[in-house]
Amino acid sequence: MTAANPSVDLSWTQKSFDVLVIGGGNAALCAALTARRAGVTVLLLESAAESSRGGNSRYTRNLRYLHDEASDYLTGPYPEEEFWDDLLRVTGGETNRELARFTIRESSGVAGFMHQQGCRFQPPLRGTLQLSRTNAFFLGGGKALVNAYYQTARDLGVEIAYDSQVADLNIEDGEFHSARVVKADKTYQILAKAVVVASGGFQANIAWLKEYWGEAADNFIIRGTSQNQGRMLRVLLDRGVKPVGQPKQCHAVAVDARAPKFEGGIVTRLDCIPFGIVVNKKAERFYDEGEEFWPKRYAIWGILVAEQSDQMAFCIVDANAMGQFMPSVYPSIEAGSIRELAVRLELEPVALEETVDRFNRSVRKGTFDPNSLDDCGTENLDPPKSHWALPLDSPPFHGYPLRPGITFTYLGVTVNDRAQVIMQTGQPAPNIYAAGEIMAGNILGKGYLAGFGMTIGTVFGRIAGREAADYAKG
Numbered sequence: 001m002t003a004a005n006p007s008v009d010l011s012w013t014q015k016s017f018d019v020l021v022i023g024g025g026n027a028a029l030c031a032a033l034t035a036r037r038a039g040v041t042v043l044l045l046e047s048a049a050e051s052s053r054g055g056n057s058r059y060t061r062n063l064r065y066l067h068d069e070a071s072d073y074l075t076g077p078y079p080e081e082e083f084w085d086d087l088l089r090v091t092g093g094e095t096n097r098e099l100a101r102f103t104i105r106e107s108s109g110v111a112g113f114m115h116q117q118g119c120r121f122q123p124p125l126r127g128t129l130q131l132s133r134t135n136a137f138f139l140g141g142g143k144a145l146v147n148a149y150y151q152t153a154r155d156l157g158v159e160i161a162y163d164s165q166v167a168d169l170n171i172e173d174g175e176f177h178s179a180r181v182v183k184a185d186k187t188y189q190i191l192a193k194a195v196v197v198a199s200g201g202f203q204a205n206i207a208w209l210k211e212y213w214g215e216a217a218d219n220f221i222i223r224g225t226s227q228n229q230g231r232m233l234r235v236l237l238d239r240g241v242k243p244v245g246q247p248k249q250c251h252a253v254a255v256d257a258r259a260p261k262f263e264g265g266i267v268t269r270l271d272c273i274p275f276g277i278v279v280n281k282k283a284e285r286f287y288d289e290g291e292e293f294w295p296k297r298y299a300i301w302g303i304l305v306a307e308q309s310d311q312m313a314f315c316i317v318d319a320n321a322m323g324q325f326m327p328s329v330y331p332s333i334e335a336g337s338i339r340e341l342a343v344r345l346e347l348e349p350v351a352l353e354e355t356v357d358r359f360n361r362s363v364r365k366g367t368f369d370p371n372s373l374d375d376c377g378t379e380n381l382d383p384p385k386s387h388w389a390l391p392l393d394s395p396p397f398h399g400y401p402l403r404p405g406i407t408f409t410y411l412g413v414t415v416n417d418r419a420q421v422i423m424q425t426g427q428p429a430p431n432i433y434a435a436g437e438i439m440a441g442n443i444l445g446k447g448y449l450a451g452f453g454m455t456i457g458t459v460f461g462r463i464a465g466r467e468a469a470d471y472a473k474g
Helices: 026-037 055-059 080-091 097-116 141-156 206-219 231-238 294-306 338-345 349-362 436-442 452-473
Strands: 016-022 042-045 062-064 135-137 159-161 165-172 175-183 186-197 250-256 277-279 313-317 333-335 397-409 420-422 428-434
Touching: 016 026, 016 452, 026 042, 026 055, 026 141, 026 186, 026 436, 026 452, 042 186, 055 141, 055 452, 062 452, 080 097, 080 294, 097 452, 141 159, 165 231, 175 428, 186 452, 206 397, 231 436, 250 294, 277 349, 294 397, 313 338, 333 338, 338 349, 338 397, 397 436, 428 436, 428 452, 436 452
Parallel strands: 016 042, 016 186, 042 159, 186 428
Antiparallel strands: 062 135, 165 175, 175 186, 250 397, 277 313, 313 397, 333 397, 420 428
16 A cells, blocks of 8 residues: 555555564563664554653653662662562562562663663652662653663664554464554554564553443543553454453552543652541541552552542641652642541541541551651551551641552463463464563562563563564574
């Protein structure tokens, strides 16, 4: 087919490629860069416009990886056993242990690789969820990372097509042959020797979420890109790829209820929870706000809020807590008394006063320390608050409305340590690879560890690119 608009470069539609990469975020770019550096031809198809390229990666700011010592952007070592223990705690052991261990070990080399592709890291900063030892932060955030990767990809000769949606894959007996691509209302058949699918989860597909969550999904906020509709996930599952992960499990955090439906990013997250209490619409507490350090437990709060009536909750703090956490992009709702705050939050005033009074009376005196699991807990309170419990008695009082904010879903495709997708027959597909969110459910059965999504994407993106290139050259 020829282009209807000569100003749009469609020369790639007339070619066949060694490796086709589907997706435009970190995992896809790592695959494309690695494959191209291996000396094969690569086409990367991004469904978004160039101005909004990068998938969820453009909203990230750090990644977690194994390292033996401090550096200019990390304050100390992060050994394998600590990394492994952290992952086990947040997943409750619901992980493919072999692949998880493999991912942790493979992460040790990611910093050098990322630097080679143009990524730059920043020195440790305050207000980074106590991650200065375990996680490296991108200078300029995820958007700068994505821009650097795209520039390097261009320089290396990776062909890139934006606004290009893959509608279907031609897979026969578990082997990939071609992709059907829609661009500018025209359909093209793209031939390639191998394909890497790194197109994200299905979290932006509200209709699909409703299959598992029902009408509650209408109240979910999607923190990242609206492009992650799960099209390739659906195609792969329909073509006989073995699924992995529970459909209701996801990386979901508490975000400000005033955030936009899509693409609000990190600034909509609320980090005040450890320093106050969280109540539902009945003004009742429902979980331990001080259970563990925030980087290890912040990602449970999206599901917790999703389970409340109307998927709504409220974090209540007092004047003493202000300044202890990174503020949201939205200002707090402020009042001079708990009763007044309840009215402003549309909660039953007596119920909120009773909840706060009960909490205050249960607080055990201790030494408050936001940097340790301190001894400021509660007694004879259900649920308890294990750490950082201080009475809410210093006006003005502040409230933040909460909604579940989904980052990415865990239902995905099963892979092996070569990033090959596994068919329902149990056999690996010879030339179909997956990386990033679409296969993260192999490792994240539930829960989340800050920065680990980027780790999975980088590790498996590199592997997928390498293996796809080897297959194409073989």
